[in-house]
Amino acid sequence: MIRFIIKGLLRDSHRSILPIIVVSLGVMLTVLMNAWITGVMGDSIEFSAKFSSGHVKIMTRSYAENTAQNPIDLSLSNASELEASLNTEYPDLTWVERITFGGLIDSPDENGETKAQGPALGMGIDLLSENSEEIDRLNIRNSLKRGNFPQNPGEVLISEQFSQKLGVNPGDEITLISSTMYGSMAIANFKVSGTVAFGFAAMDRGAVIADIEDIRLALDMYDATGEILGFFNEGYFDRELADALVMDFNEKYSDPNDEFSPQMVSLTDQGSLSMMVSYAENMTGIIAFIFILVMSIVLWNAGLLSGLRRYGEVGLRLAIGEEKGHIYRSLISESVVIGIIGSTTGTMLGLFFAYILQTKGLDISGMMDDAKIMMPTIMRARITTETYYLGFIPGLFSTVLGTMLSGIGIYKRQTAQLFKELET
Amino acid sequence: MLAFKLAFRNLMGAGLRTWLNVIILSLAFVMIIWFKGMLDGWDREAKMDSIAWEYGGGEYWQKDYDPLDAFTLTESHSKLNRDQLNEIDKGNLIPVLISQGTIYPDGRMQTILIKGIDKNQSFLKLPTARLDTMINEIPAIIGANMAKTNRLEVGDIMTLRWRDVNGTFDANEIQITDIFQTNVPSVDGGQIWIDIDRHREMMLMPDEATILVCNSDFRQDIIYEGWDFKDLDFLLKEIDEIIKTKSIGGSTFYFILLMLAWLAIFDTQVLSIFRRQKEIGTYIAMGMTKRQVVGIFTVEGAMHSILAVFVGSLYGIPLFWQQASKGINFGMDGSEFGITMAETLYPYYTLGLVVTTIIIVVLTTTLVSYLPAKKISKMNPTEALKGKTT
Amino acid sequence: MKKTAIILFILIPILLNAQYPNGKDILDKIDQNMSAKSTIYTSKMIIHGNRGDRTVESKSWIIGDKKAYTEYLNPARERGTKMLKLEDQLWLYSPSTDRTIQIAGHMLRQSVMGSDLSYEDMMDDSKLSDHYSADVIREETIVDRKCWVIEMNATDNTVSYPKRIVWVDIERNVPLKEELYAKGGKLLKKTELYDVKKVSGRWYPMRIVFKDMLKEGEGTEFIVDEIEFNKDIPEAIFSKGSLKK
Structure with a gap:
């Protein structure tokens, strides 16, 4: 038939x-x-997930309360241990560490003395490891304006607008002045490998993007990280899965009496992303x-x-x-x-x-x-x-x-x- | 005229099929108008809110003022000249003095902007009248989001520390006398509003200001030396950008919706022409030119869109009217994530919008109806009369 | 009878006041006691932070009140970092970057090494008696030491703190406590000085605690380990060139 x-x-x-x-x-x-x-x-x-909130995000309890100030002194310690258990316990997600920090960028003249200074918003991400997905996640490759992508430790990208303000070109050296995780002064030199333009003011004004290991070194954050972001491997946010995950994680790892204990929040708990x-x-x-x-x-x-x-x-x-x-x-x-x-x-x-x-x-x-x-x-x-x-x-x-x-x-x-x- | 009458009769005769097509087209109509209306409503509202709360008829910025760099605030204030003071007295300009400060709610430290504004002003929506109270502390008003993030309530008292023009530290208690709800994030987050006279005293900056907000009907072609005029086009650029993104996303949506409707009409047309060859042959036998016959069929297809206008208005008008008066509640407050957007949007439908949409839909539907009808001109009339296609 | 009462009433405060020495004289005495032609000291700064306490050791060379040179000794991260102050300018040298950075503008308001002190607080070298009036307002005892309580009010508007109150040990001319006030009268910062010892003929506090009164926290402790006065210090040390050595 x-x-x-x-x-x-x-x-x-x-x-x-x-x-x-x-x-x-x-x-x-x-x-x-x-x-x-x-x-x-x-x-x-x-977009918000990629730039700041992750599908889920782990911070210390007190960091979570003060996120707006990028309080690196409240960072998570023993990050590698935590990340290892995350990878075994929650393999459906990709876990990445990021450090967001504030500071001052100082560009030197030929004598190594201050030529220009400006406030910077820094981001330490995995730039250099071979199969890092962060570069694509933050769409950095497409944002490159001048110069090259960092290839070696110590190389950073700064926003195009910032580079013009400081009079810095790819290949030049800049100095970051910030404070360490313990509150000491942190001063570190970086080489600008290229400039980026993201297309929005928050990042374009004074962004510095560096490899997370360089930032750990500079800010005395051995085995510490500001945040651990989790991204579902399917690539998209799933509210139910995320909520279950948050419950499970906080049950196991978070201690309400310890301000430095890790706490997981879902994308929907951050700002009004829930709406x-x-x-x-x-x-x-x-x-x-x-x-x-x-x-x-x-x-x-x-x-x-x-x-x-x-x-x-x-x-x-x-x-x-x-x-x-x-x-x-x-x-x-x-x-x-x-x-x-x-x-x-x-x-x-x-x-x-x-x-x-x-x-x-x-x-x-x-x-x-x-x-x-x-x-x-x-x-x-x-x-x-x-x-x-x-x-x-x-x-x-x-x-x-x-x-x-x-x-x-x-x-x-x-x-x-x-x-x-x-x-x- | 004959074409119209014939087309109408044919359509009515086709019954259900016609109405199905008409319903789809009308849906496309209503969706386009609704979506556009919603965006226009948002655009209009966001701009009106920004104007009402913040920008007035535009702003004069002290030449060093950069709203994105708080460090410039120590430099970006100037004494007002006599002309400016005159305009202020006349109510044409509102001076705002901005400086940096630190508040200590419950021992937590929070860097904020202190904005001084005339407590007697009335053309900006800020409830500045609430700054006019006799209390021991400095009366201050804040936005609802500022209150929420810092866990503050009306009546709360906290320390405010600042440095005057010479860098001398000063501190005093402020009391929150009002918390206002606004859709404009730039007058809300990370700032407190106090009376400008008090602020000037605190800062030792008599007669100084950082920005001057113009009254909406104030002539803006006056140039004050050391001050840059920022017109509304400049100030409202951000809203334009958001609306633009949204409307690009939306256009794709209703374009595809329209394509579906065209598909339906195209299909109907192809079938009519296929089935009604005898009819076509008859028309030609009766002396009509092929062009006239193509015309009849094109009008018939296009008439779907005319009917769709009527059907669409049957349910569209009550829907639009209801939404334009009651608003659409999205259950979210855009100002929390830095976008000027009200929780309830009032769609804004203009005659222009409706007319353009109608014209676009009618024209495109006509085109879609014409394409299959074109085939008629290739027909052999005698064959057609027999009911056979070539 | 009534008249005498009134006269007495007017006179008593004046008479009482007369018992107190002139505030400026006391300030001068403090200066004489504490400021030397040159000072060299090693010190520890204990900073109470979110992650426990931190101790930073440094050695400083100071001439008068306009020139100062500090080299940080410990912990390892800070070792070799140098700071040079000449008049109203401040430079910082960090050996790991081999950079000399001028600290100016907004940087000056940042905290030094995470302490309750800002660079600006550190830079403040102006003579108190140049900018403040000083009046002894009462006598008070602090930890068994009799003190004059001196209220200082700014005579010009170039200072950060328009009002200061200092408790000065009557006998030793050493301040034991100082409070810094905002223009509106609010207490902003408090300094307490302890362990006053006699060093080459001068009384000197060996432990100082700074506290920002608006902020929660325990403040910053400053401990002098060794101090020497009026030693010769080569002028060359106070130049930008010496930072890199």
Whole structure:
């Protein structure tokens, strides 16, 4: 039976091609739209996650209370031990250490004396290890303005704007003046390997990006870190998983009576990201719903159309004595086949375009000259498990439903009228 | 005219199919207008809020003032000249004096900005009247987010330490006399507002200011030496940027939605033309030119969009009206993460927006209807009359 | 009768006041006792921080009140760091970076090595009697030592603290306690001086505790291990060139 239907569909392109094209296009758009909305909505959240909050973040209890001041004196000690147990206990996440610090950058003249000074916001991240993901996470590679990426210990990146303010060029040496984890004075020299422009004022004014090991050395933070950020390996924030993780971790490791004991917070506990997450979840839901609704109507319509299109054929089949129920069922089986083929093709096409939009993204930085706000400048789609099956809902069900509704007409037809209809 | 009548009758005759298409198109309509309206509403509101709370009709900045570098504050204040003082007396300018200070709520140290503003001013929304109380401490007002992050309440008293113009330390108690709710983060976080006269006394800076906020109807072409005028375009740039990002993300969304609608109409058109060849043949036999027939079919497709306007307004108008008056609650306060955004947004629908949307949708739908109809001109009329395609 | 009462009433405070010596004279005596032509001392600074206490050892060479040179000896991280003060300028040299950094502007308001003292506090070398009036307001006993309590009010507006109150040991001319006030009268900082010993004919406090009164915390302790007065110090030491040696 199915073979017969498929043969029919293959041989009669009128029966199959147009409906399949319509279904595919519709499904493709639904899939693409879903991925796009999920991506764009998620991006602002992922953006904050990447730059500061992580999907989850571990700090000492007192650090957590004073985060705004970058209190490195409240850093986590024995970081490697903690990180090792994190890696064994929670392997679903990638754990990275970061140190955010404040200080002063001093650029010397030819005699090694102060030429210019400026307040800096520093970030110590894993820049140098071979497979560090931090560089991509912070989109540093694309932000490079002049010079090179740090290759050796002691090399740092500073923001372009800052470099101009200090009169510093790639290759020049600068001195960081800050305080150590224990409150002593910290003075360290770095070589500027290149300059970066992130596109938002908070970082562009006075950012210094250094390898975390250099910062440990400079700030006397042996085996210590300001924060440990955790990122889900799937790459996207999952609220339920994160909440469970936070509970589990704090139960095991956090001691409310010890201000230096580690405490994990989820992305949603930081600032108002929680609002942002619920907002995104709701919006994605609403938009997906509208889309499926619209798509269903479109495909229902397509189903109706195909019923009409084959008015003559059905008449002929009735005339030669085929049972009405049989025709009806065969039409529906056909629509199932069309629905499956169309949805599969559409989903594949949709995934293909979504994939392109996910990897390449839509660069809006050209439209946003010199932004003052911290916002992602590349909008991306995002493929989730949902993306794989979502298209089948309108693609298959609506097509079948459309055929079912239009097929009812078969039962209304009078055999006596058939030949008249055929004659014309 | 005939084309319209025919098109209308044909559409009505098609029944359910027509209405399904119309519903989709109307959804596209309503979504576009709703989304645009929401963004415009946000844009308008955010700008109005920023103007009402902070910028007025623009600001004069003392030439060394840099809002992003607190270190410049020790330099960025000047004595006001007679012209400026006159305008202040007339209520055209509000002087604001900004300096750095430290508050010690519960022994914790917190560096903040002290902003002195005229307690009698009324054109900025800040509740400066609450600075006009006789208490032992310095009356100060703060924003709700500042209150939240520092766990402060009305009536709380804490030490404020500052250094006057000579660098001499001074400290006094301040009392929080009001906590205001605002959507404008730049008048809220990390700062306290006190009376400017008191602030000038504290700083030993008589008649000095850091910025001058212009009254909205104040002529802004006056140049004061040593002061730079920052117009609203400059001050509101941040809001423009956010809205721009959002509208790019949104455009993609409704473009795809529109594409779906076009797909439906395209499909319908292809089918009509396929099924109604006899009809087409008849039209031609009756003496219509092919162009006229293409016209009939194009109008028929395009009429979907006209119907969609009516259907859309059936549920769209009550929806828009309800939202524009009651607002949309997003359950979040953008000012907490540094974006000027109210918890409740009031979408703002303009006639221009509605008309442009209608024109765009009608034109594109016409185009989509025309493409399949074009096929008619390639038909052989006699064959068409027989009901066979070539 | 009534008249005499009134006269007495007016006279008594004046008479009482007359019992107190002139505040400026006492300040001069402190100067005579404590300031020398030159001073060389090694000291420890104990800083109470979030992560326990830290001790920083240093040796300083001082001529008059305009020139000072300090070399940090311990802990290892700080060893070799040098600070040079000439008039109102301050330079810092760190051996690990081989850089001479001028500390100016906002840097001056930062804390020195995490202590309750800022560079600015350290830089403050002006003679108290040049900027303050000084009046003895009462007599008080601190840890068995009789003291004059001197209230000093700024006579110009160039100083950080417009009012200071000092408790000076009447017999030894050594301050035992000092309070620094804000213009509005609020107590900002407190210094207490202990272990007064006689060193080459001068009474000198060997332990000083600084405390920022607005902040929570235990403050910073300063302990003098060795001190010598009026030794010859080569002028060359007070130059930027000497920092790198």
